[in-house]
Amino acid sequence: MRVGVIGGGQLARMMIAPAVELGVELRVLAEQPEMSASLAATAVGDYRDAAIVAEFARDVDVITFDHEHVPQDVLRALVDAGVRVHPGPDALQFAQDKIRMRTRLHELGVPQPEWAVAESAADVDAFARDNGGRAVVKTARGGYDGKGVRVVESGAEVADWLEALGEGEQLLLEELVPFTRELAQQVARRPSGELGVYPIVETVQKDGVCAEAIAPAPSAGARVERVAADIGVAIAEGLGVTGMLAVELFETDDERILVNELAMRPHNSGHWTQDGAVTSQFEQHLRAVLDLPLGDTASLQPWSVMVNILGGPGEGSVEGRIPEALEGHPSAKVHTYGKSPRPGRKVGHVTAVGDDLDSVAYEARAAAAAFSDDIRVG
Amino acid sequence: MRVGVIGGGQLARMMIAPAVELGVELRVLAEQPEMSASLAATAVGDYRDAAIVAEFARDVDVITFDHEHVPQDVLRALVDAGVRVHPGPDALQFAQDKIRMRTRLHELGVPQPEWAVAESAADVDAFARDNGGRAVVKTARGGYDGKGVRVVESGAEVADWLEALGEGEQLLLEELVPFTRELAQQVARRPSGELGVYPIVETVQKDGVCAEAIAPAPSAGARVERVAADIGVAIAEGLGVTGMLAVELFETDDERILVNELAMRPHNSGHWTQDGAVTSQFEQHLRAVLDLPLGDTASLQPWSVMVNILGGPGEGSVEGRIPEALEGHPSAKVHTYGKSPRPGRKVGHVTAVGDDLDSVAYEARAAAAAFSDDIRVG
Numbered sequence: 001m002r003v004g005v006i007g008g009g010q011l012a013r014m015m016i017a018p019a020v021e022l023g024v025e026l027r028v029l030a031e032q033p034e035m036s037a038s039l040a041a042t043a044v045g046d047y048r049d050a051a052i053v054a055e056f057a058r059d060v061d062v063i064t065f066d067h068e069h070v071p072q073d074v075l076r077a078l079v080d081a082g083v084r085v086h087p088g089p090d091a092l093q094f095a096q097d098k099i100r101m102r103t104r105l106h107e108l109g110v111p112q113p114e115w116a117v118a119e120s121a122a123d124v125d126a127f128a129r130d131n132g133g134r135a136v137v138k139t140a141r142g143g144y145d146g147k148g149v150r151v152v153e154s155g156a157e158v159a160d161w162l163e164a165l166g167e168g169e170q171l172l173l174e175e176l177v178p179f180t181r182e183l184a185q186q187v188a189r190r191p192s193g194e195l196g197v198y199p200i201v202e203t204v205q206k207d208g209v210c211a212e213a214i215a216p217a218p219s220a221g222a223r224v225e226r227v228a229a230d231i232g233v234a235i236a237e238g239l240g241v242t243g244m245l246a247v248e249l250f251e252t253d254d255e256r257i258l259v260n261e262l263a264m265r266p267h268n269s270g271h272w273t274q275d276g277a278v279t280s281q282f283e284q285h286l287r288a289v290l291d292l293p294l295g296d297t298a299s300l301q302p303w304s305v306m307v308n309i310l311g312g313p314g315e316g317s318v319e320g321r322i323p324e325a326l327e328g329h330p331s332a333k334v335h336t337y338g339k340s341p342r343p344g345r346k347v348g349h350v351t352a353v354g355d356d357l358d359s360v361a362y363e364a365r366a367a368a369a370a371f372s373d374d375i376r377v378g
Numbered sequence: 379m380r381v382g383v384i385g386g387g388q389l390a391r392m393m394i395a396p397a398v399e400l401g402v403e404l405r406v407l408a409e410q411p412e413m414s415a416s417l418a419a420t421a422v423g424d425y426r427d428a429a430i431v432a433e434f435a436r437d438v439d440v441i442t443f444d445h446e447h448v449p450q451d452v453l454r455a456l457v458d459a460g461v462r463v464h465p466g467p468d469a470l471q472f473a474q475d476k477i478r479m480r481t482r483l484h485e486l487g488v489p490q491p492e493w494a495v496a497e498s499a500a501d502v503d504a505f506a507r508d509n510g511g512r513a514v515v516k517t518a519r520g521g522y523d524g525k526g527v528r529v530v531e532s533g534a535e536v537a538d539w540l541e542a543l544g545e546g547e548q549l550l551l552e553e554l555v556p557f558t559r560e561l562a563q564q565v566a567r568r569p570s571g572e573l574g575v576y577p578i579v580e581t582v583q584k585d586g587v588c589a590e591a592i593a594p595a596p597s598a599g600a601r602v603e604r605v606a607a608d609i610g611v612a613i614a615e616g617l618g619v620t621g622m623l624a625v626e627l628f629e630t631d632d633e634r635i636l637v638n639e640l641a642m643r644p645h646n647s648g649h650w651t652q653d654g655a656v657t658s659q660f661e662q663h664l665r666a667v668l669d670l671p672l673g674d675t676a677s678l679q680p681w682s683v684m685v686n687i688l689g690g691p692g693e694g695s696v697e698g699r700i701p702e703a704l705e706g707h708p709s710a711k712v713h714t715y716g717k718s719p720r721p722g723r724k725v726g727h728v729t730a731v732g733d734d735l736d737s738v739a740y741e742a743r744a745a746a747a748a749f750s751d752d753i754r755v756g
Binding site: 016020021022293294300301318327330338 | 394401418665670672679704707714
């Protein structure tokens with residue numbers, strides 16, 4: 001079984017461990033040498049180049065992804081050539097284009113924030129006026145980790161984005177949801193239809209970047225769990241997702257659950273599954289894209305907490321802090337991405353599991369803090 | 379952090395997953411190309427050749443092992459050259475030579491079967507006469523998985539081994555212990571002394587090869603657990619073991635615990651830890667040989683069962699049976715070794731964890747049975 005992964009980042013890297021155990025030969029098309037997944041990198045090249053991607057795909061059983069940036073025409077050329085691509089271009093378009101995503105979720109009746117499209121400053125002004133004086137403006141394509149998102153009061157504040165719009169392009173406008181917290185729902189889906197639904201997770205964002213995930217989301221309650229799972233399944237099936245799907249959700253104080261973003265790949269909110277679930281999201285993604293029977297999505301312990309290592313140490317390497325991180329934290333599981341420290345960059349994460357949420361969270365946070373020079377655990 | 383592993387078998391292969399996550403650069407000196415650990419194989423060569431091993435060791439932080447067959451003079455040359463070797467030759471000699479092991483355990487007061495050495499058929503006859511008419515005869519070196527072991531009634535039955543003895547060489551004689559079951563105790567030890575003690579395991583052998591392991595050993599009782607842990611710690615400290623130590627034990631019907639064999643590396647009896655413990659034995663071995671703080675050895679679920687895939691399918695590859703093995707067994711975790719099927723060969727294993735021993739054992743056995751054409755799960 002050969003899986004070709006386009007993109008050599010940490011998500012591809014974290015597929016290496018389950019691939020080795022499951023006997024899957026992992027091949028990675030990396031953007032450049034010395035990336036996170038370099039151990040499995042069998043090719044280096046531009047994923048926007050149809051010829052390079054076609055050559056890479058020539059002798060693998062299935063193509064999948066570390067990110068959602070491979071252009072539609074490159075993907076469709078693969079499919080036309082008979083290559084199995086999971087998730088396929090028909091599904092990926094909704095992860096690549098936020099306006100298409102909002103449109104399709106509306107058709108499916110999935111609950112989401114108020115939204116509209118904008119081609120002019122007047123469109124933005126009108127939307128803000130109708131939605132409490134503010135609008136969340138997003139570029140339809142290319143945003144991640146808070147990039148490509150601005151909260152504005154008037155269209156003038158996104159004049160640069162409006163000016164840069166090409167023929168037929170629009171910006172996405174969303175209401176600023178008065179959420180109480182953010183949740184994430186992961187679902188795996190095989191091409192043949194089998195579904196695997198993970199426990200719902202609470203995520204904590206910091207400066208637009210995921211800082212922590214707690215599984216299961218504390219005090220979520222059976223109704224919220226069911227609504228989130230139903231949304232996950234409706235999107236996986238309605239959009240034809242294959243592999244792992246992550247649905248980022250807002251929970252409001254009036255207990256509404258609204259879809260924020262989608263990702264059709266393993267996702268930061270599911271890193272806890274490496275140490276806390278019977279089947280990690282990385283193993284599950286490989287199983288799903290290979291159309292193998294899915295694994296059990298249950299938790300191994302009552303609580304799992306994942307804390308991102310953001311930035312890394314001011315001096316020295318991430319790995320150089322491992323002795324300090326492990327000392328006194330025997331339950332902390334450290335995962336590194338082989339990246340150099342840089343402010344705000346995701347360079348690794350720490351997970352801990354156990355039956356007491358406070359101590360699990362403390363262990364994960366304390367171990368993660370050892371990798372930074374500016375974080376104190378209170 | 380760079381760890382050099384001598385030997386490219388499945389134990390080296392199973393170090394790849396935790397090495398990637400922990401940011402350890404794993405380098406493997408494989409005996410030949412296309413071995414289990416080929417993904418991490420950076421060199422191919424004969425581990426008995428001091429020059430090849432020295433070259434391999436040149437730019438790693440520590441040397442460790444997939445097996446215990448590297449000759450003492452090769453190991454001592456490394457140490458003399460300033461290479462960190464864990465476990466070191468002083469410890470490894472006891473895993474390499476069963477007579478030295480028995481002698482040293484006797485000095486340490488560790489409980490073991492009656493034993494003696496033999497240079498002649500008369501020695502064997504006399505020992506058998508004093509021990510119920512039979513003797514377990516073992517070659518001091520080179521045996522594994524039941525090889526190099528014979529149960530005899532007279533010295534004539536090992537005439538070939540006696541004849542092959544070199545100057546100063548002897549055979550080991552042991553009483554045939556009337557054991558009720560076999561147990562295994564794993565202990566991790568860092569060079570700086572920290573210890574990690576794993577739950578005691580029951581192992582089930584079939585034709586001299588480990589077929590199953592159950593963690594924790596059912597109904598072991600606090601006394602047996604304590605005695606086994608004490609034996610493990612006494613051996614780890616007394617023999618100066620660094621890295622993972624596995625102590626194979628006999629439990630007798632009068633509740634004695636006697637040491638059968640030792641291994642100073644990850645061991646088949648600890649494969650369950652990959653899915654059933656906070657820290658797998660493979661991660662723990664890397665941490666111990668790097669002198670990093672050890673990880674929590676606790677179980678994640680009440681029961682873990684590991685079933686070896688012995689032989690593999692009569693036709694086709696091991697990996698070809700994965701869809702069948704996973705179908706209907708979502709809790710089964712399949713681990714393959716990248717080996718071709720061959721009768722009796724260890725080609726992989728399956729683990730399952732959960733809170734009901736019967737169903738956990740059933741899932742692991744049923745999934746493992748899918749890899750063989752001659753095994754039926756009753």
